[in-house]
Amino acid sequence: MKKFTANGHEVTSSEFKKRILIVEDQFIEAHDLQLILEKASYEVTGIARSVEQALEQIEINRPDLVFLDIMLKGSRNGIELAHILKEKYIGFIFISANSSKSILDQAKTTQPYGFIVKPFREQDVLTTLEIAFYRQQYSLESQLLQQFQLQAAITDIINSDLKKEEALLAFAKATQTFIPFDYLETGFVTTTHFDNLGIVRRNLDQYQMINLQKLSQIAEISEKEINETYRKSKADKEPIIYSEEALINNFQEAPIKALIAHNFGIKSYLVFPLSIATIQSYHFTFYSRNLNVYSQEHLRILNSLEPLFCQFITKIYSKEDVNLPAKKTEIKNVKPVNPEQGFDGIIGNSSQMSAVFNYIRKVSPSDTSVLVLGESGTGKEKIAQSIHALSPRKDKPLVIINCGAIPENLAESLLFGHEKGAFTGALDRRIGKFEMADGGTIFLDEIGEMSLELQVKLLRVLQEREIERVGGTSSMKIDVRIIAATNKNLEEEVAAGRFRMDLYYRLHVFPIMVPPLKKRKEDIPDLANHFIAVYSEKMGRKAPVLSDFALQQIMNYNWPGNIRELEHVIQRAILLTDGNTIKEIELSMSSKMHPEQPSESFSIKTILENERDYILYILKKCNGKISGAGGAAEILDIHPSTLNSKIKKLEIKKGII
Numbered sequence: 201m202k203k204f205t206a207n208g209h210e211v212t213s214s215e216f217k218k219r220i221l222i223v224e225d226q227f228i229e230a231h232d233l234q235l236i237l238e239k240a241s242y243e244v245t246g247i248a249r250s251v252e253q254a255l256e257q258i259e260i261n262r263p264d265l266v267f268l269d270i271m272l273k274g275s276r277n278g279i280e281l282a283h284i285l286k287e288k289y290i291g292f293i294f295i296s297a298n299s300s301k302s303i304l305d306q307a308k309t310t311q312p313y314g315f316i317v318k319p320f321r322e323q324d325v326l327t328t329l330e331i332a333f334y335r336q337q338y339s340l341e342s343q344l345l346q347q348f349q350l351q352a353a354i355t356d357i358i359n360s361d362l363k364k365e366e367a368l369l370a371f372a373k374a375t376q377t378f379i380p381f382d383y384l385e386t387g388f389v390t391t392t393h394f395d396n397l398g399i400v401r402r403n404l405d406q407y408q409m410i411n412l413q414k415l416s417q418i419a420e421i422s423e424k425e426i427n428e429t430y431r432k433s434k435a436d437k438e439p440i441i442y443s444e445e446a447l448i449n450n451f452q453e454a455p456i457k458a459l460i461a462h463n464f465g466i467k468s469y470l471v472f473p474l475s476i477a478t479i480q481s482y483h484f485t486f487y488s489r490n491l492n493v494y495s496q497e498h499l500r501i502l503n504s505l506e507p508l509f510c511q512f513i514t515k516i517y518s519k520e521d522v523n524l525p526a527k528k529t530e531i532k533n534v535k536p537v538n539p540e541q542g543f544d545g546i547i548g549n550s551s552q553m554s555a556v557f558n559y560i561r562k563v564s565p566s567d568t569s570v571l572v573l574g575e576s577g578t579g580k581e582k583i584a585q586s587i588h589a590l591s592p593r594k595d596k597p598l599v600i601i602n603c604g605a606i607p608e609n610l611a612e613s614l615l616f617g618h619e620k621g622a623f624t625g626a627l628d629r630r631i632g633k634f635e636m637a638d639g640g641t642i643f644l645d646e647i648g649e650m651s652l653e654l655q656v657k658l659l660r661v662l663q664e665r666e667i668e669r670v671g672g673t674s675s676m677k678i679d680v681r682i683i684a685a686t687n688k689n690l691e692e693e694v695a696a697g698r699f700r701m702d703l704y705y706r707l708h709v710f711p712i713m714v715p716p717l718k719k720r721k722e723d724i725p726d727l728a729n730h731f732i733a734v735y736s737e738k739m740g741r742k743a744p745v746l747s748d749f750a751l752q753q754i755m756n757y758n759w760p761g762n763i764r765e766l767e768h769v770i771q772r773a774i775l776l777t778d779g780n781t782i783k784e785i786e787l788s789m790s791s792k793m794h795p796e797q798p799s800e801s802f803s804i805k806t807i808l809e810n811e812r813d814y815i816l817y818i819l820k821k822c823n824g825k826i827s828g829a830g831g832a833a834e835i836l837d838i839h840p841s842t843l844n845s846k847i848k849k850l851e852i853k854k855g856i857i
Contacts, residue, residue, distance in 0.1 A: 732745075
């Protein structure tokens, strides 16, 4: 099986050997899985038969991913272990047998990277594993989850009545999960004396405060000597990571860090300074006894939460004489969005849209594939444009393709191009959309409308990072970032056999759900005023204002057509308004044209659930006929007895066929 780096280059197994732990209490299944994995050049770190054994093995040899049976012998099951793995940011794939729906629902809440069903086939295991590693490697989900969880924890501390040392200890415990440390140093930067507090982590959940007196006892030097060492130390003004040679060199600049490193066995540290108001400088320094612990991901988390950290420090020192202006507590976490930040054309300050903006900011700098989900008319194309505008590819092309409007007989030529004479009518060479987008971004709108044949070719492009023109004899490498969008429930499409599961997981690396307008009604006044200004300017007239009655009308309406419908309604209202005020909005025609649609669920289904849905879909198409010509078994290409066994196992009743 081929494996790829983040840039899509194939590498050998010696360069890329992932470590996998199997947690399975059935010997035969565990052994079979081990053989499959080792045959495919994966390293199996061990087989654990209980949650306790698994945790012991993880501490000794941390795996890259875990195959995890849902039902395990003993008092703790796989779902409980999954929650622990999630906290440790270790990916996992569930192994499922005859689990009930309630058990599977519980399992899905842990957000696994996949499911395999017993008895499993080799191809099922390897495909699921490849998708899991792809998602784990490229996805920013864990990073975003860390940020939001840490933000919530610190906000709780800010809102509490904890005193300074208690609050710092709570902060340390909350931060440890996301920015690991063995020693945390905090305090204001001064030029006269050591004014810091240290927090040393003793074990899993035990911490000890280290003040100047305690540090003096540990280091076996006087407090005066520590103060002198501190005065000689140069403070970092920017966030920075020190490890190996950089750490040794920094000891010359900051001997206080050498003192701490020597006494606590430190091998790397991360310095994160804060500016509190205009006259105070505060810092957090995270120390670790391990090499190369800290990364740019840690810095990104800290940078994203810097305003909240300032708010936290301001709160806990508010009763002390540190000259902190009271107004500093007004720091907000979300900055206003404006067109210059790359969100041109996206209007909204609701909490739902703030979350979308945060997702866009997070994913834009990377090459991660993005899947934009949402109802028709919610502005999915605008989201794609913003991602591109904020990315390093912004000076390269953004090529937009409506997959629902591509003629099937011309699809391959349109996407990948063709050579002269490739088919009747191919009088010249044609450059395809993917080649046009080389170095930039390609936006595949209405991806759910793409034919299965074309899905196979798109999957190859995602895997190999190369295309071949129709009629061509050689492949060419391309560098494109994929953004896809759909208003369909792709899981239902997968279950019905209309969308490939492996392509779905390739695209579903970083989903962004765009909320419908009825879920963000506080944005309606701003959107309406924006459209009034735009269309009034186009018509060369003074922009009318919305009356209170008209505003109430559009606020009370459910907007099944979303922003697109609102735009058209406002445009029509301007045309029908003679004066300077829009007194009433005509919604009756719009209501008839856009009956309210039920909201769709985009939750991930298990392979077992998808298999059940697909078999049920085929059985309904065949009017319940199982064997013989035109029967479900023939269409599914399996023996009728096998199909009957699956129907029984999946609890498909005749009454629902």
